[in-house]
Amino acid sequence: MTRLALIAHDEKKPDLIDFAREHEELLSNCELIATGTTGKRLGEETDLTIERMESGPLGGDLMIGAEVAKGALDGIVFLRDPLRAQPHEPDITALLRICDVHDTPMATNLTSARYLIEGIASDG
Numbered sequence: 001m002t003r004l005a006l007i008a009h010d011e012k013k014p015d016l017i018d019f020a021r022e023h024e025e026l027l028s029n030c031e032l033i034a035t036g037t038t039g040k041r042l043g044e045e046t047d048l049t050i051e052r053m054e055s056g057p058l059g060g061d062l063m064i065g066a067e068v069a070k071g072a073l074d075g076i077v078f079l080r081d082p083l084r085a086q087p088h089e090p091d092i093t094a095l096l097r098i099c100d101v102h103d104t105p106m107a108t109n110l111t112s113a114r115y116l117i118e119g120i121a122s123d124g
Contacts, residue, residue: 004117027048036053069102
């Protein structure tokens, strides 16, 4: 089963929820993990089943990076706020590096997220 991680900076959480609703049928066929607050909101606002890691400030982004390093993730959607990211929010740099090392796709905006999940759907 395809395994995806979902992460969003605070200002992008509503966009990720809208994205998940728009693609709920496809995402329901995936095993989903998310950082703590993002996962909580997705679980409350969609019918998707989400495995929650720690919140970003508590290392959830690092936990997701470890999943990439173990070869246990097929992709990451990380909707980041390039203009207003807060100091407590996950840093994308380490995740980008580990994804590049392990050739794991990461989408950082809604358009690339659509391409990512459409690509995964066409492979499956």
